[in-house]
Amino acid sequence: MGLTVERRGSARTLVLSGRLDAASVARLWSEVVxxxxxxxxxxxxxxxxxxxxxxxxxxxxxxxxxxxHGGSVELQGASVEVAxxxxxxxxxxxxxxxHTDTLGWLYRGLAAIPGxxxxxxxxxxxxxxxxxxxxxxxxxxxxxxxxEGGVRGLPLALLLGFLIGLILAFQSLVPMRRxxxxxxxxxxxxxxxxxxxxxxxxxxxxxxxxxxxFAAEIGTMKVNxxxxxxxxxxxxxxxxxxxxxxxxxxxxxxxxxxVLELAGLVGMAVVLMSSGIPFAAISHQVTAxxxxxxxxxxxxxxxxxxxxxxxxxxxxxxxxxxGPRAVGQSATAAVVGGIVATxxxxxxxxxxxxxxxx
Amino acid sequence: xxAHAVEVVGVAQAFGARTVFHDVSFEVETGEVFVILGGSGCxxxxxxxxxxxxxxxxAGRVLVLGQDMYAGDAAAHGVALRRIGVMFQSGALxxxxxxxxxxxxxxxxxxxxxxxxxxxxxxxxxxxxxxxxAADLMPAEISGGMAKRAxxxxxxxxxxxxxxxxxxxxxxxxxxxxxxxxxxxxxxxTQGTTFVVVTHELDSILAIADRCIMLDRAAQGVIxxxxxxxxxxxxxxxxxxxxxxxxALAA
Numbered sequence: 001m002g003l004t005v006e007r008r009g010s011a012r013t014l015v016l017s018g019r020l021d022a023a024s025v026a027r028l029w030s031e032v033v034x035x036x037x038x039x040x041x042x043x044x045x046x047x048x049x050x051x052x053x054x055x056x057x058x059x060x061x062x063x064x065x066x067x068x069h070g071g072s073v074e075l076q077g078a079s080v081e082v083a084x085x086x087x088x089x090x091x092x093x094x095x096x097x098x099h100t101d102t103l104g105w106l107y108r109g110l111a112a113i114p115g116x117x118x119x120x121x122x123x124x125x126x127x128x129x130x131x132x133x134x135x136x137x138x139x140x141x142x143x144x145x146x147x148e149g150g151v152r153g154l155p156l157a158l159l160l161g162f163l164i165g166l167i168l169a170f171q172s173l174v175p176m177r178r179x180x181x182x183x184x185x186x187x188x189x190x191x192x193x194x195x196x197x198x199x200x201x202x203x204x205x206x207x208x209x210x211x212x213x214f215a216a217e218i219g220t221m222k223v224n225x226x227x228x229x230x231x232x233x234x235x236x237x238x239x240x241x242x243x244x245x246x247x248x249x250x251x252x253x254x255x256x257x258x259v260l261e262l263a264g265l266v267g268m269a270v271v272l273m274s275s276g277i278p279f280a281a282i283s284h285q286v287t288a289x290x291x292x293x294x295x296x297x298x299x300x301x302x303x304x305x306x307x308x309x310x311x312x313x314x315x316x317x318x319x320x321x322x323g324p325r326a327v328g329q330s331a332t333a334a335v336v337g338g339i340v341a342t343x344x345x346x347x348x349x350x351x352x353x354x355x356x357x358x
Numbered sequence: 359x360x361a362h363a364v365e366v367v368g369v370a371q372a373f374g375a376r377t378v379f380h381d382v383s384f385e386v387e388t389g390e391v392f393v394i395l396g397g398s399g400c401x402x403x404x405x406x407x408x409x410x411x412x413x414x415x416x417a418g419r420v421l422v423l424g425q426d427m428y429a430g431d432a433a434a435h436g437v438a439l440r441r442i443g444v445m446f447q448s449g450a451l452x453x454x455x456x457x458x459x460x461x462x463x464x465x466x467x468x469x470x471x472x473x474x475x476x477x478x479x480x481x482x483x484x485x486x487x488x489x490x491x492a493a494d495l496m497p498a499e500i501s502g503g504m505a506k507r508a509x510x511x512x513x514x515x516x517x518x519x520x521x522x523x524x525x526x527x528x529x530x531x532x533x534x535x536x537x538x539x540x541x542x543x544x545x546x547x548t549q550g551t552t553f554v555v556v557t558h559e560l561d562s563i564l565a566i567a568d569r570c571i572m573l574d575r576a577a578q579g580v581i582x583x584x585x586x587x588x589x590x591x592x593x594x595x596x597x598x599x600x601x602x603x604x605x606a607l608a609a
Contacts, residue, residue: 225450
């Protein structure tokens, strides 16, 4: 395909020739649109007499030239088929402007707020009505989700906990030793793990493994119309799908947290013992300085984190759009949303605990 | 109490500024096979979703067995749902359950039967649709035609008086499709079940429908109603004529 630009009186004429197909259009698109835009204040003629063949890409190019020019465009030498195809394309609605990538996440985040509030309300109503709908709440499902989210997550909790304890103790030991305060690394590590890192990391594990799984599983059910099937069978999805997952997460989070914290303490002890501090001294520091409130507060936080992470996973699944890509997006939203919500809540807990004097 | 199995009164549906259809009204008599037909994108499946209680219409009322699907409390809505069966276009079988478990689920939730009896009923339902040997298979292990049969078995689990089928023949070979048509007619004959079927498969429409309505995307509503065989022979509406004679419409 070739393009020649001619001036015929006051009009600018774009003479197109040869094949007007996808390959040639790709080569000439920018040039044609630029020339058409440059003729904004003049008449534009598209001379198509030399076109030997065309396809949809060619029609799209002609429309793009028309729109770039913005005024009336005269088609010369166009076959009836080309003119008709262009007329049909003109009638097609223009796509809505996409939100820019910069603001897209913000827009999507804000748009999800009403849905999130509705989800919390529906889940609360389902929980209140549970005694009357007890048969819809299948204990076997709770155990299955607890197994998948908790028991199968234990090795990861052990590994991460041990490594975090190890790293925390090692990184703290070097500066503390300069002040002769090696022994206080045990206090720092124990309190840090029990109050903060244990619940936080357990929530991250839950979000990565279980929240995403909830979103993908429920999202796939939504795409396959299985949620609609549940509704028409009078099986409330909130009671049937969401509550068992929330209950399972509520149950497994304390266990995951305790395992992670114990592994972390072991990791910390390994570092301290290898630096010459006896186990008895480490044990004494931990038991003397760690109050039951530290452990209880951490476990309470963990349970709330578990509920929120599971809720965000289920809500993401239930709001899944159409197609397999939507399932992937829901799983991603579940992980990101779960982690962000956990950290925000952790900040809130820090303020509340401070005010309570814990 | 309404005398009709299904009564749709002045129903309209719009998504934002786009109207799918408006002022759609019809009644389905007890024991008949009623077909909602029309070209792709005319709103057949949307209309079905309104009738079975999945989406509240923008305007109008839907009564199924005398119960308004969008009025009354949650308990009344639940009772209404348990008196209908729905087969979705994809089958919508629960992917993590076997075919037997799929059919058992509504029985476990709502049938007051001993466990052995529930399983026996579920197996009988599967046998009724020709899937006695496939009870322990997962949905991913069966063909599209088998999935639709299993979905019909699940829809029949509680012996509902009205069953709704969304595109039962879509994507099936002619033999399997004819088998499903025969199954619908057999269930109507043996159990007196009322069927509301959404489809655009001409052969199927002519084989099973007692009456039909035809939706049209351009008209945003019903453009024909009655016996499909008579519509094929007598309708002067160009869209109806083109549909029944497989002709392209002039632009």
